[in-house]
Amino acid sequence: xxxxxxxxxxxxxxxxxxxxxxxxxxxxxxxxxxxxxxxxxxxxxxxxxxxxxxxxxxxxxxxxxxxxxxxxxxxxxxxxxxxxxxxxxxxxxxxxxxxxxxxxxxxxxxxxxxxxxxxxxxxxxxxxxxxxxxxxxxxxxxxxxxxxxxxxxxxxxxxxxxxxxxxxxxxxxxxx
Amino acid sequence: xxxxxxxxxxxxxxxxxxxxxxxxxxxxxxxxxxxxxxxxxxxxxxxxxxxxxxxxxxxxxxxxxxxxxxxxxxxxxxxxxxxxxxxxxxxxxxxxxxxxxxxxxxxxxxxxxxxxxxxxxxxxxxxxxxxxxxxxxxxxxxxxxxxxxxxxxxxxxxxxxxxxxxxxxxxxxxxxxxxxxxxxxxxxxxxxxxxxxxxxxxxxxxxxxxxxxxxxxxxxxxxxxxxxxxxxxxxxxxxxxxxxxxxxxxxxxxxxxxxxxxxxxxxxxxxxxxxxxxxxxxxxxxxxxxxxxxxxxxxxxxxxxxxxxxxxxxxxxxxxxxxxxxxxxxxxxxxxxxxxxxxxxxxxxxxxxxxxxxxxxxxxxxxxxxxxxxx
Numbered sequence: 001x002x003x004x005x006x007x008x009x010x011x012x013x014x015x016x017x018x019x020x021x022x023x024x025x026x027x028x029x030x031x032x033x034x035x036x037x038x039x040x041x042x043x044x045x046x047x048x049x050x051x052x053x054x055x056x057x058x059x060x061x062x063x064x065x066x067x068x069x070x071x072x073x074x075x076x077x078x079x080x081x082x083x084x085x086x087x088x089x090x091x092x093x094x095x096x097x098x099x100x101x102x103x104x105x106x107x108x109x110x111x112x113x114x115x116x117x118x119x120x121x122x123x124x125x126x127x128x129x130x131x132x133x134x135x136x137x138x139x140x141x142x143x144x145x146x147x148x149x150x151x152x153x154x155x156x157x158x159x160x161x162x163x164x165x166x167x168x169x170x171x172x173x174x175x176x
Numbered sequence: 177x178x179x180x181x182x183x184x185x186x187x188x189x190x191x192x193x194x195x196x197x198x199x200x201x202x203x204x205x206x207x208x209x210x211x212x213x214x215x216x217x218x219x220x221x222x223x224x225x226x227x228x229x230x231x232x233x234x235x236x237x238x239x240x241x242x243x244x245x246x247x248x249x250x251x252x253x254x255x256x257x258x259x260x261x262x263x264x265x266x267x268x269x270x271x272x273x274x275x276x277x278x279x280x281x282x283x284x285x286x287x288x289x290x291x292x293x294x295x296x297x298x299x300x301x302x303x304x305x306x307x308x309x310x311x312x313x314x315x316x317x318x319x320x321x322x323x324x325x326x327x328x329x330x331x332x333x334x335x336x337x338x339x340x341x342x343x344x345x346x347x348x349x350x351x352x353x354x355x356x357x358x359x360x361x362x363x364x365x366x367x368x369x370x371x372x373x374x375x376x377x378x379x380x381x382x383x384x385x386x387x388x389x390x391x392x393x394x395x396x397x398x399x400x401x402x403x404x405x406x407x408x409x410x411x412x413x414x415x416x417x418x419x420x421x422x423x424x425x426x427x428x429x430x431x432x433x434x435x436x437x438x439x440x441x442x443x444x445x446x447x448x449x450x451x452x453x454x455x456x457x458x459x460x461x462x463x464x465x466x467x468x469x470x471x472x473x474x475x476x477x478x479x480x481x482x483x484x485x486x487x488x489x490x491x492x493x494x495x496x497x498x499x500x501x502x503x504x505x506x507x508x509x510x511x512x513x514x515x516x517x518x519x520x521x522x523x524x525x526x527x528x529x530x531x532x533x534x535x536x537x538x539x540x541x542x543x544x545x546x547x548x549x550x551x
Contacts, residue, residue, distance in 0.1 A: 031214055033214070
């Protein structure tokens with residue numbers, strides 16, 4: 001059944017717009033007074049005040065590589081993150097782990113791992129796709145540099161940001 | 177000697193009062209809009225090279241320096257002569273109109289008005305109408321569709337609202353029987369403001385029955401006049417000439433650097449002069465309310481002579497009233513959304529024009545009934 005919505009009948013006062021204008025002025029004045037009396041605060045004075053302590057756990061900042069409690073770099077150079085990265089910010093040059101190494105059964109590790117932070121869009125797909133729990137998005141957000149080269153995070157820098165992360169699944173420790 | 181005094185007054189009014197007020201009304205606009213939207217607004221620029229911030233009071237100066245240092249780009253497709261003429265034509269009329277505004281009573285026996293003309297409101301209308309040329313020329317000379325549309329809108333809007341602006345003033349002039357703005361303010365100082373006639377001969381208990389009944393047409397005139405000033409200065413409920421959602425920036429799309437700043441400042445200067453005019457005509461100009469003027473003058477002994485401190489108080493009163501009105505302008509700007517163009521034209525031609533016209537007859541009728549045919 002068709003429903004016919006009646007147009008609202010405006011009273012004479014409403015047709016004059018004047019009460020509506022007054023109502024609007026009252027609302028804006030109310031907001032102004034509320035902010036002037038410091039009842040409400042919505043803005044942060046950025047460089048002095050920061051969000052850092054209030055960042056949520058799931059915050060997506062700069063991506064970084066982590067080592068585990070055994071000091072092993074977790075990345076195995078599978079390059080899944082490189083392939084999924086939407087802006088193609090990640091470049092990995094894999095290398096083979098020499099047989100005398102303690103973790104030689106892992107077979108591969110990155111020789112170089114570069115994330116171009118000019119390209120990175122902080123989407124977190126690299127973290128999602130990583131089968132080794134090696135890359136994580138950290139809470140660093142103020143990434144800046146004077147040159148384009150400075151904005152490319154190399155492997156050393158990535159491990160520096162990522163640090164050691166404990167309590168991850170250690171699938172390479174058991175004997176096979 | 178009178179030339180020298182006029183010169184001093186011009187310099188004082190334009191460069192010491194109006195231009196800083198223009199700069200700081202831009203700052204006020206940004207701070208007030210921020211507060212209304214629960215933001216902070218520019219609060220950082222203070223004294224350079226120190227940590228002193230002063231609520232961002234240095235912002236207008238920094239903006240001015242920025243405008244001067246920016247590249248003054250003239251696009252290749254414009255008509256150079258008119259392109260250069262247009263910004264000056266918006267700024268100059270806005271500043272010229274302040275010549276007849278009485279911004280104070282007397283200071284050291286000198287009338288605080290640059291030109292004490294007997295045709296004050298007429299002079300203001302004559303000059304203020306010129307500012308539409310600046311906008312139209314900017315629109316045409318820029319040779320761009322956005323500028324052109326902005327200029328066309330602006331010209332039709334300003335011409336439409338000039339009619340109701342002029343007509344809404346006629347009742348005021350009928351009531352005072354005077355076209356000299358200084359005399360109008362003196363009259364209000366002695367016998368009550370037009371919208372507040374509660375002392376002197378204007379009070380109803382002192383026989384000012386006419387002024388009491390004239391409150392109604394005076395209020396209508398006030399509403400129509402204030403709204404038309406909004407439209408004339410292209411302020412927000414009527415800022416169709418530059419509405420950025422449709423026309424990028426309207427008539428000043430192609431302008432940059434100081435030429436753009438002149439448009440910008442011209443708008444604010446027009447706003448300040450408009451506020452000054454409203455205050456002068458409806459709210460007693462520089463006069464203090466409730467007969468305080470007469471009281472203070474009697475206190476000093478000589479009721480004809482205005483002491484220097486009272487003169488300063490009067491100037492301060494005028495500035496305070498104007499500042500309140502500027503804040504009102506800003507407040508309205510950040511409250512009301514923009515009109516549609518047909519609504520704008522309807523309001524101007526069908527409502528305000530008729531209202532102002534009828535208002536003249538109402539005023540004349542009340543004047544005949546209360547003051548008789550003698551006046």
